[in-house]
Amino acid sequence: EPEVTQTPSHQVTQMGQEVILRCVPISNHLYFYWYRQILGQKVEFLVSFYNNEISEKSEIFDDQFSVERPDGSNFTLKIRSTKLEDSAMYFCASSAARGRVQTQYFGPGTRLTVL
Amino acid sequence: AQTVTQSQPEMSVQEAETVTLSCTYDTSESDYYLFWYKQPPSRQMILVIRQEAYKQQNATENRFSVNFQKAAKSFSLKISDSQLGDAAMYFCAYRSEYGNKLVFGAGTILRVKS
Numbered sequence: 511e512p513e514v515t516q517t518p519s520h521q522v523t524q525m526g527q528e529v530i531l532r533c534v535p536i537s538n539h540l541y542f543y544w545y546r547q548i549l550g551q552k553v554e555f556l557v558s559f560y561n562n563e564i565s566e567k568s569e570i571f572d573d574q575f576s577v578e579r580p581d582g583s584n585f586t587l588k589i590r591s592t593k594l595e596d597s598a599m600y601f602c603a604s605s606a607a608r609g610r611v612q613t614q615y616f617g618p619g620t621r622l623t624v625l
Numbered sequence: 626a627q628t629v630t631q632s633q634p635e636m637s638v639q640e641a642e643t644v645t646l647s648c649t650y651d652t653s654e655s656d657y658y659l660f661w662y663k664q665p666p667s668r669q670m671i672l673v674i675r676q677e678a679y680k681q682q683n684a685t686e687n688r689f690s691v692n693f694q695k696a697a698k699s700f701s702l703k704i705s706d707s708q709l710g711d712a713a714m715y716f717c718a719y720r721s722e723y724g725n726k727l728v729f730g731a732g733t734i735l736r737v738k739s
Contacts, residue, residue, distance in 0.1 A: 558725035566725045599668055616670035
């Protein structure tokens with residue numbers, strides 16, 4: 511069964527450093543998403559991406575965040591200058607379509623620890 | 626803005642018994658989708674079941690079923706014949722008809738006792 515994959519599973523970085531989290535969505539999916547979950551808190555939407563552009567973003571997704579689909583398979587989330595409060599689990603998700611048939615399938619997550 | 630509320634931070638069930646997890650939501654929209662996701666200790670988010678608001682029939686997936694009450698804006702998950710592998714955090718989520726984002730509740734930890 512196709513699945514969303516994410517790398518790395520755990521990333522440790524120093525405050526102020528740039529990190530790139532990588533995701534490979536399900537191959538025939540067209541819509542891509544990033545969510546984050548700070549430990550012990552609810553899952554929060556960050557951004558959605560379709561046709562090589564952001565279709566929606568949350569207030570959390572400020573100028574220090576960016577997303578990119580550099581090739582036909584990868585979808586990345588970049589955090590330019592990490593802060594302690596960026597420590598969280600980051601989930602990538604993908605869906606085949608929007609509207610009535612959309613179901614988002616999640617990857618296993620990347621645990622980001624900012625020291 | 627839509628909100629999702631899960632009022633039970635933690636629930637326990639005996640193996641082979643039935644448990645119901647509660648979820649309520651607030652929206653002014655008439656068409657939307659509701660989901661239950663399971664998050665085991667590995668922290669991966671796994672889709673359990675989905676419900677389209679325009680469908681009156683409650684969704685069912687094997688041992689998992691929902692009680693969708695649109696007027697009451699309630700969407701509970703019933704797990705029958707609970708198994709040890711059902712132990713996890715369960716999140717209720719809402720999505721607008723043509724929106725992108727999922728709005729999650731705070732989650733309910735389900736413990737299964739043998």
